[in-house]
Amino acid sequence: MTLxxxxxxxxxxxxxxxxxxxxxxxxxxxxxxxxxxxxGASGSGKSTLARILMRLIPADGGAIRFEGEDWLSLSGAxxxxxxxxxxxxxxxxxxxxxxxxxxxxxxxxxxxxxNIVPKADRRREIAALLDRVGLPADYADRSIRDVxxxxxxxxxxxxxxxxxxxxxxxxxxxxxLDVSIRGKILELLVELQRERGIAxxxxxxxxxxxxxxxxxxxxxxxxxxVETGAAGRVIENPHSAAAHALIAAxxxxxxxxxxxxxxxx
Amino acid sequence: MSMLCEIRDLAVTYRSQKVPALTDVNLGIEAGxxxxxxGESGSGKSTLARTLAGLLxxxxxxSGNIEWQSGKSPVAxxxxxxxxxxxTSSLNPVLTIGEQVAxxxxxxxxxxxxxxxxxxxxxLERVRIPQPENASRAFPHQLxxxxxxxxxxxxxLxxxxxxLIADEATSALDMVVQAEIVSLLDELVREAGMxxxxxxxxxxxxxxxxxxxxxxxxGSLIESGPTIAILSSPHATYTKxxxxxxxxxxxxxxxxxAVI
Ligand SMILES: Nc1ncnc2c1ncn2[C@@H]1O[C@H](COP(=O)(O)OP(=O)(O)OP(=O)(O)O)[C@@H](O)[C@H]1O
Ligand SMILES: Nc1ncnc2c1ncn2[C@@H]1O[C@H](COP(=O)(O)OP(=O)(O)OP(=O)(O)O)[C@@H](O)[C@H]1O
Ligand SMILES: [Mg+2]
Ligand SMILES: [Mg+2]
Numbered sequence: 001m002t003l004x005x006x007x008x009x010x011x012x013x014x015x016x017x018x019x020x021x022x023x024x025x026x027x028x029x030x031x032x033x034x035x036x037x038x039x040g041a042s043g044s045g046k047s048t049l050a051r052i053l054m055r056l057i058p059a060d061g062g063a064i065r066f067e068g069e070d071w072l073s074l075s076g077a078x079x080x081x082x083x084x085x086x087x088x089x090x091x092x093x094x095x096x097x098x099x100x101x102x103x104x105x106x107x108x109x110x111x112x113x114x115n116i117v118p119k120a121d122r123r124r125e126i127a128a129l130l131d132r133v134g135l136p137a138d139y140a141d142r143s144i145r146d147v148x149x150x151x152x153x154x155x156x157x158x159x160x161x162x163x164x165x166x167x168x169x170x171x172x173x174x175x176x177l178d179v180s181i182r183g184k185i186l187e188l189l190v191e192l193q194r195e196r197g198i199a200x201x202x203x204x205x206x207x208x209x210x211x212x213x214x215x216x217x218x219x220x221x222x223x224x225x226v227e228t229g230a231a232g233r234v235i236e237n238p239h240s241a242a243a244h245a246l247i248a249a250x251x252x253x254x255x256x257x258x259x260x261x262x263x264x265x
Numbered sequence: 266m267s268m269l270c271e272i273r274d275l276a277v278t279y280r281s282q283k284v285p286a287l288t289d290v291n292l293g294i295e296a297g298x299x300x301x302x303x304g305e306s307g308s309g310k311s312t313l314a315r316t317l318a319g320l321l322x323x324x325x326x327x328s329g330n331i332e333w334q335s336g337k338s339p340v341a342x343x344x345x346x347x348x349x350x351x352x353t354s355s356l357n358p359v360l361t362i363g364e365q366v367a368x369x370x371x372x373x374x375x376x377x378x379x380x381x382x383x384x385x386x387x388x389l390e391r392v393r394i395p396q397p398e399n400a401s402r403a404f405p406h407q408l409x410x411x412x413x414x415x416x417x418x419x420x421x422l423x424x425x426x427x428x429l430i431a432d433e434a435t436s437a438l439d440m441v442v443q444a445e446i447v448s449l450l451d452e453l454v455r456e457a458g459m460x461x462x463x464x465x466x467x468x469x470x471x472x473x474x475x476x477x478x479x480x481x482x483x484g485s486l487i488e489s490g491p492t493i494a495i496l497s498s499p500h501a502t503y504t505k506x507x508x509x510x511x512x513x514x515x516x517x518x519x520x521x522x523a524v525i
Binding site for chain 1: 279281282303304305306307308311350351395396399400402403407408409410411412415433436437438439440441442443444466467468469470472473493496497506507508510511512513514516518519520
């Protein structure tokens with residue numbers, strides 16, 4: 001069974017003399033409770049794919065089937081209702097929030113808009129969501145500006161799981177987190193996947209992160225999907241030049257005698 | 266060995282907060298070297314960076330002191346470049362990429378507008394922005410996250426600052442570009458004598474190229490010293506935990522693969 005089927009998606013951006021083929025004939029699929037890791041050079045089109053999937057920008061061509069529906073042709077009330085099923089955690093976390101909002105109101109919005117829990121239970125649900133992502137309940141009263149970057153990222157994840165989606169698109173969602181908390185968030189995401197069967201489209205530059213959580217990995221290069229395969233296979237035996245270069249550039253932990261920069265290309 | 270500054274008994278408390286974001290920080294920063302600042306989310310890394318740059322928000326209380334070797338605090342933008350964790354907050358949405366970078370060179374190096382634009386193009390090339398001529402006419406929202414971050418780095422470096430604070434500046438970049446940016450920063454330290462303060466959560470990245478490392482937890486400096494010494498024989502339990510929880514490509518995955 002497939003949850004998501006993306007077929008021959010394309011998107012160009014032109015402005016003045018700048019013309020970019022951000023997506024060029026991209027096809028991929030995702031099963032329920034599956035994690036697809038999406039990696040690729042900066043500017044290769046990963047966020048564009050995510051934004052089209054979120055219906056934030058239109059595609060130029062191609063089709064998306066999500067939960068059996070023609071996702072790109074949904075509009076109006078249908079789209080609004082179905083939107084709760086795909087959630088996203090953005091790369092640019094501060095820009096994703098109203099800077100005047102409190103943490104509590106950020107989590108209250110989706111619960112109210114999509115009618116997830118009755119009004120009387122919302123405060124408790126917000127506390128539970130905060131607890132799930134490792135934040136104390138009293139953070140609900142803080143302004144979103146008064147928490148650290150990493151804490152903000154955890155709030156974004158809490159907001160995403162609030163509507164009980166079947167798919168969450170994570171665009172560099174854990175990259176600002178330190179290793180110990182990142183590990184906990186990854187474990188949390190895996191746990192939620194097991195519990196609720198959530199699928200993830202997991203965009204990250206960090207191949208070690210993708211290796212930890214992905215069933216399959218897809219590699220993008222200049223708007224094209226150049227490789228897809230089981231996570232272990234892609235990491236251990238990359239076929240494409242793009243995957244090769246990305247894997248070779250992963251920083252290695254140096255704890256012994258200095259060998260000069262470990263990031264030699 | 267010359268010092269850039271000595272931080273003594275520094276504590277910072279944000280307005281309306283009861284708990285300080287930093288306490289009891291004592292740290293010397295060497296001029297012309299590469300210092301890594303490591304620590305978990307909320308440990309106070311950005312607070313330290315903002316304090317050094319004089320960019321704390323109004324109402325923040327500071328105690329203790331920072332003694333600058335030069336006798337005066339560096340001017341942010343001119344003497345000290347700052348690349349923020351979140352590139353959108355440092356870029357002006359209504360200026361083109363070329364204008365932002367050129368503006369920094371014009372203001373701080375006193376270049377003519379024309380020379381500043383040439384310098385801007387040169388910087389965009391050095392941070393590996395593809396098609397820099399075209400990109401310089403684009404607006405921030407037209408670039409990918411990683412491209413925006415490179416523009417922020419270019420703008421900070423355009424003024425040839427003596428100190429660069431990079432706050433998670435490479436975490437939005439792909440690993441290939443990250444490696445290129447890191448070697449560019451490395452080169453600026455070696456050739457231009459710049460002091461680099463590199464905030465990261467990637468201990469492997471820091472281990473490869475920094476001279477010193479300072480590890481923070483809950484607003485306190487846990488330990489600091491030469492990178493190799495700290496990472497090969499850490500004293501603090503926290504540092505040991507950090508090293509143990511490091512994940513690389515050979516770490517066993519959290520999921521059973523190929524269930525599909
Ligand atoms: N609104 C836009 N207008 C013009 N060009 C755009 C726009 N959004 C994206 N682009 C361009 O499309 C290409 C793909 O961008 P995208 O954001 O999808 O990359 P990405 O793979 O997410 O990169 P990163 O890893 O840096 O986040 C880039 O060249 C970018 O400059
Ligand atoms: N403007 C602010 N007002 C009030 N509290 C703040 C403000 N900025 C940060 N804090 C708090 O100060 C503490 C330290 O935050 P800081 O941003 O320095 O952490 P950090 O180590 O940079 O974390 P991250 O890795 O998540 O960026 C946190 O508890 C945070 O919630
Ligand atoms: Mg992106
Ligand atoms: Mg920070």
